Amino acid sequence: MTxxxxxxxxxxxxxxxxxxxxxxxxxxxxxxxxxxxxxxxATADIATRTFFSYFDSKDDIVFFDDRSRLExxxxxxxxxxPGEPVADLLRRVIDQSVFADxxxxxxxxxxxxxxxxIASVPALQxxxxxxxxxxxxxxxxxxxxxxxxxxxxxxxxAVGSLVGAIxxxxxxxxxxxxxxxxxxxxxxxxxxxxxxxxxSLPRPA
Amino acid sequence: MTxxxxxxxxxxxxxxxxxxxxxxxxxxxxxxxxxxxxxxxATADIATRTFFSYFDSKDDIVFFDDRSRLExxxxxxxxxxPGEPVADLLRRVIDQSVFADxxxxxxxxxxxxxxxxIASVPALQxxxxxxxxxxxxxxxxxxxxxxxxxxxxxxxxAVGSLVGAIxxxxxxxxxxxxxxxxxxxxxxxxxxxxxxxxxSLPRPA
DNA sequence: TGCAAAACGTCAATGAATGCAAAATTACAT
DNA sequence: ATGTAATTTTGCATTCATTGACGTTTTGCA
Numbered sequence: 118m119t120x121x122x123x124x125x126x127x128x129x130x131x132x133x134x135x136x137x138x139x140x141x142x143x144x145x146x147x148x149x150x151x152x153x154x155x156x157x158x159a160t161a162d163i164a165t166r167t168f169f170s171y172f173d174s175k176d177d178i179v180f181f182d183d184r185s186r187l188e189x190x191x192x193x194x195x196x197x198x199p200g201e202p203v204a205d206l207l208r209r210v211i212d213q214s215v216f217a218d219x220x221x222x223x224x225x226x227x228x229x230x231x232x233x234x235i236a237s238v239p240a241l242q243x244x245x246x247x248x249x250x251x252x253x254x255x256x257x258x259x260x261x262x263x264x265x266x267x268x269x270x271x272x273x274x275a276v277g278s279l280v281g282a283i284x285x286x287x288x289x290x291x292x293x294x295x296x297x298x299x300x301x302x303x304x305x306x307x308x309x310x311x312x313x314x315x316x317s318l319p320r321p322a
Numbered sequence: 323m324t325x326x327x328x329x330x331x332x333x334x335x336x337x338x339x340x341x342x343x344x345x346x347x348x349x350x351x352x353x354x355x356x357x358x359x360x361x362x363x364a365t366a367d368i369a370t371r372t373f374f375s376y377f378d379s380k381d382d383i384v385f386f387d388d389r390s391r392l393e394x395x396x397x398x399x400x401x402x403x404p405g406e407p408v409a410d411l412l413r414r415v416i417d418q419s420v421f422a423d424x425x426x427x428x429x430x431x432x433x434x435x436x437x438x439x440i441a442s443v444p445a446l447q448x449x450x451x452x453x454x455x456x457x458x459x460x461x462x463x464x465x466x467x468x469x470x471x472x473x474x475x476x477x478x479x480a481v482g483s484l485v486g487a488i489x490x491x492x493x494x495x496x497x498x499x500x501x502x503x504x505x506x507x508x509x510x511x512x513x514x515x516x517x518x519x520x521x522s523l524p525r526p527a
Numbered sequence: 528t529g530c531a532a533a534a535c536g537t538c539a540a541t542g543a544a545t546g547c548a549a550a551a552t553t554a555c556a557t
Numbered sequence: 558a559t560g561t562a563a564t565t566t567t568g569c570a571t572t573c574a575t576t577g578a579c580g581t582t583t584t585g586c587a
Contacts, residue, residue, distance in 0.1 A: 128584095129534085154574065164536050166576090175574065204520045243452035247444070250451055253490050254497065266524045270508045273494040274487040274515040275523060281486015282479040285458050289478040292459065303475045310479040314519025315409045318480060319471045330553055330564075358542065369567045374544070528587100535582070545572085552565070557558100 133171055133181075135161035140178045141227050141234075149238045176244040179231060187252050190214035194259040203264055204312045207279050210256070211308065215283075236291055253280055282311040338376055338386075340366035345383045346432050346439075354443045381449040384436065387429050392457050395419035399464040408469055409517045412484055415461070416513065420488075441496055458485055487516040 139160025143152040154175050158168040172178045190210050197206050235241040253276050261272040286307040290300040310317065327335070344365025348357040359380050363373040377383045395415050402411050440446040458481050466477040491512040495505040515522065 153572090165574095166537075167535055169575070170534070173575095200526045202521075202525070203523055207520070239452070242455070243448045246451040246455055247448035250447070250489075250493070254493060257490060257494055264526070266526050269494055269498065270491055270511050271515065271523055273491040274512040275520050277490025277512070278483045278487035278516045278520065281489070282483035284455075284486070285462060285482025286475055286478040288455070288459060289462055289474055293474065306475050307479040307482070310476065311483045311516075312520045314522065315412070315480050315483065315517045316407075317519065318408055318476055320407070321405050321469070321471045328554080333553095334565090359544090360542085371545090371568070372566055375565075378544095380543070530587085531585090533582105533584075535580105537578105537580085539577090541574105541576080543572105543574085545570105547569090548567105549569105550565100550567075552563100554563075555561090557560090 129171075132161050132163060136163075136168070136171055137178060137181050141231065144179075144234055145230055149234065149241065176241055179235065179241055180244065180248055183248050183252070186214050187255060189217075190252075190256060191259045194256065194263045197263045203260070203267065203275055206263075207260075207275065208308060208312075211279070211283065211304075249280070249284065253277060256280075279308065279311040282307040334376075337366050337368060341368075341373065341376055342383060342386050346436065349384075349439055350435055354439065354446065381446055384440065384446055385450065385453055388453050388457070391419050392460060394422070395457075395461060396464045399461065399468045402468045408465070408472065408480055411468075412465075412480065413513060413517075416484070416488065416509075454485070454489065458482060461485075484513065484516040487512040 136157060140152070140157045143156055143160065154168050155165045157175075157178070158165045190213075193210050193213055194206065235245055254273075256276045257269070257273045260276060261267060261269050264272065267275070283304055286303050287300060290303050295303070341362060345357070345362045348361060348365065359373050360370045362380075362383070363370045395418075398415050398418055399411065440450055459478075461481045462474070462478040465481060466472060466474050469477065472480065488509055491508050492505060495508050500508070
């Protein structure tokens with residue numbers, strides 16, 4: 118069952134791939150808002166109507182590898198060693214699903230351009246946050262399952278606190294125009310703060 | 323200068339109010355997607371085109387009091403007593419800007435219905451998360467200013483961690499259908515976890 | 528080969544959002 | 558009170574994402 122893709126599937130996948138590449142190229146060339154769905158569809162030689170059988174919306178195409186990132190994350194959580202501290206586990210999840218390049222070459226290729234794109238288009242920011250939120254709910258469930266000592270509220274708080282800290286820190290860094298290296302350091306710091314708690318912050322002089 | 327509103331302003335405010343009430347009523351009656359901007363405009367006796375000079379988009383009308391909530395929060399942060407622990411300060415911010423009814427009666431009146439509405443319409447969820455994210459960046463700045471002992475990254479992590487924990491916990495509670503009282507308890511717990519850190523969570527048996 | 532399902536495409540419609548220029552309203556100085 | 562400038566409102570046209578209905582083509586499989 119899970120073996121041969123079949124001609125139909127292969128064709129679909131090729132079209133999908135073409136759509137993604139075509140769309141990201143157009144977005145880079147003329148901007149997101151200036152690119153119409155019809156133009157994207159044209160790059161893969163399909164009708165405009167058909168685009169919507171590949172992606173639910175125009176924004177969705179930008180986040181083509183979200184699903185696989187989530188799956189990887191859930192997998193990592195599922196492989197938790199009994200007794201492993203939650204903090205250690207979540208550190209691994211962040212490292213291997215956020216920073217690793219999941220969807221093979223494609224993700225690596227578009228990586229930085231995509232980040233810039235999202236940051237510059239409000240509609241994409243909103244979509245990203247929505248997807249990320251949904252991801253957090255699923256991570257919460259996975260964590261709750263993998264860590265019987267945590268109730269659902271604790272699992273949710275753990276995920277939300279860690280992801281929230283990182284997301285806001287990254288945005289703050291981008292806003293001030295930090296270099297990627299500094300931003301990476303900042304993510305580490307954010308992770309530590311979420312794990313150690315706000316009480317670990319420097320006290321007033 | 324900051325005294326009398328002037329007829330023009332008063333009229334505008336009345337129209338705005340009418341739009342908000344009309345829109346929320348229609349949303350409740352026929353659902354968000356089934357309500358058109360033209361219908362909303364009609365409830366306030368203005369042209370469809372004019373709606374967009376009051377709100378940038380159809381979703382925006384649902385979050386009419388976000389600005390004032392944010393302003394209240396920034397104000398509270400600005401009034402921080404020197405030496406007051408960050409955790410205490412942020413606790414106050416949550417209590418008084420998230421749970422307090424800011425926009426006078428209107429906010430109180432629509433409160434629960436609005437919450438249900440947002441939860442049931444994906445477009446509104448996305449918008450809310452986007453607005454909340456922006457709010458967090460502004461809170462980060464305010465906190466950084468009010469707490470000289472925190473650098474920007476630390477301030478961002480503090481805000482993101484706390485808000486993120488609460489948001490995910492609330493969503494998890496709604497998803498499982500908790501009663502408001504339980505949800506409130508959960509928010510308290512989430513706050514504690516963000517403040518005490520993930521390391522304060524129960525260890526595996 | 529031939530049928531059923533899956534995919535694709537055409538056509539038409541809806542509805543949000545925006546730009547533009549004219550018309551209406553309000554503020555303000557004289 | 559009146560005229561003028563500033564602000565709002567509006568009608569109109571347009572673009573474009575998204576969706577529904579329905580007929581046509583492909584592909585998978587018996």
